[in-house]
Amino acid sequence: xxxxxxxxxxxxxxxxxxxxxxxxxxxxxxxxxxxxxxxxxxxxxxxxxxxxxxxxxxxxxxxxxxxxxxxxxxxxxxxxxxxxxxxxxxxxxxxxxxxxxxxxxxxxxxxxxxxxxxxxxxxxxxxxxxxxxxxxxxxxxxxxxxxxxxxxxxxxxxxxxxxxxxxxxxxxxxxxxxxxxxxxxxxxxxxxxxxxxxxxxxxxxxxxxxxxxxxxxxxxxxxxxxxxxxxxxxxxxxxxxxxxxxxxxxxxxxxxxxxxxxxxxxxxxxxxxxxxxxxxxxxxxxxxxxxxxxxxxxxx
Numbered sequence: 001x002x003x004x005x006x007x008x009x010x011x012x013x014x015x016x017x018x019x020x021x022x023x024x025x026x027x028x029x030x031x032x033x034x035x036x037x038x039x040x041x042x043x044x045x046x047x048x049x050x051x052x053x054x055x056x057x058x059x060x061x062x063x064x065x066x067x068x069x070x071x072x073x074x075x076x077x078x079x080x081x082x083x084x085x086x087x088x089x090x091x092x093x094x095x096x097x098x099x100x101x102x103x104x105x106x107x108x109x110x111x112x113x114x115x116x117x118x119x120x121x122x123x124x125x126x127x128x129x130x131x132x133x134x135x136x137x138x139x140x141x142x143x144x145x146x147x148x149x150x151x152x153x154x155x156x157x158x159x160x161x162x163x164x165x166x167x168x169x170x171x172x173x174x175x176x177x178x179x180x181x182x183x184x185x186x187x188x189x190x191x192x193x194x195x196x197x198x199x200x201x202x203x204x205x206x207x208x209x210x211x212x213x214x215x216x217x218x219x220x221x222x223x224x225x226x227x228x229x230x231x232x233x234x235x236x237x238x239x240x241x242x243x244x245x246x247x248x249x250x251x252x253x254x255x256x257x258x259x260x261x262x263x264x265x266x267x268x269x270x271x272x273x274x275x276x277x278x279x280x281x282x283x284x285x286x287x288x289x290x291x292x293x294x295x296x297x298x299x300x
Contacts, residue, residue, distance in 0.1 A: 006031035014079030016042035060101035064108040074225040084147040098150035134274035175236030179214030195256035204265040205244025210236040213293035223282040236273025
């Protein structure tokens with residue numbers, strides 16, 4: 001399998017976001033023509049001078065009329081409201097963006113005769129904590145809240161378009177991605193921000209996540225687009241890591257003090273991917289250790 005989209009037409013929704021920006025950079029480096037779709041304001045901070053970069057300032061909640069004569073080899077649908085908190089506070093916006101937006105992207109992909117749609121889902125669809133770990137793709141899905149419900153509905157829409165219109169898709173259930181450029185509101189950038197102030201205070205140090213570095217995520221996304229596989233795959237390191245370990249590593253690297261609050265946290269939260277299927281089908285494996293990824297992410 002040639003793991004490249006060189007000379008291919010690729011659409012990336014959410015192209016200005018954390019994952020979208022890293023993916024777009026890699027695609028351009030490979031020689032793909034990238035149609036970068038995002039909200040108009042997002043392009044104020046994320047652009048490219050590449051002649052193969054075509055910014056599309058559009059709202060996915062509206063019908064997408066893009067390059068009507070252009071056929072696409074791959075459509076990456078990354079655009080979403082990814083914060084569970086925002087989804088709870090603004091449910092109408094969450095369902096409009098994450099469900100109707102996904103429907104609109106799939107409708108466009110069908111019209112553009114896309115050879116593959118890559119949909120980015122979340123490991124949260126397994127529940128927190130899942131019923132067993134490491135967690136495989138056959139694990140029952142859980143409608144925990146607005147966020148997970150919209151992601152499950154997005155997955156079902158992909159399946160619907162495949163069954164009814166033969167539109168190939170691959171759904172990636174992403175565990176805890178991290179890396180340079182990740183915004184606040186996620187564990188690692190928030191710990192780095194606290195370390196900059198000189199002190200980290202952490203509650204729930206025994207909670208575990210499955211952290212996966214952004215370069216390894218992008219590897220999987222590209223391999224997925226050139227594969228023949230249709231269905232769901234986990235993207236995760238396959239390892240559980242306690243939050244206390246990550247926070248202490250960041251504090252030590254940045255010369256900050258750390259205090260652990262050992263009062264009881266509400267409910268168990270443990271995550272660990274079974275990435276066997278992705279390893280086998282995509283010939284993919286995480287290449288970056290947690291420590292290597294943290295070293296690349298923590299400011300020098």
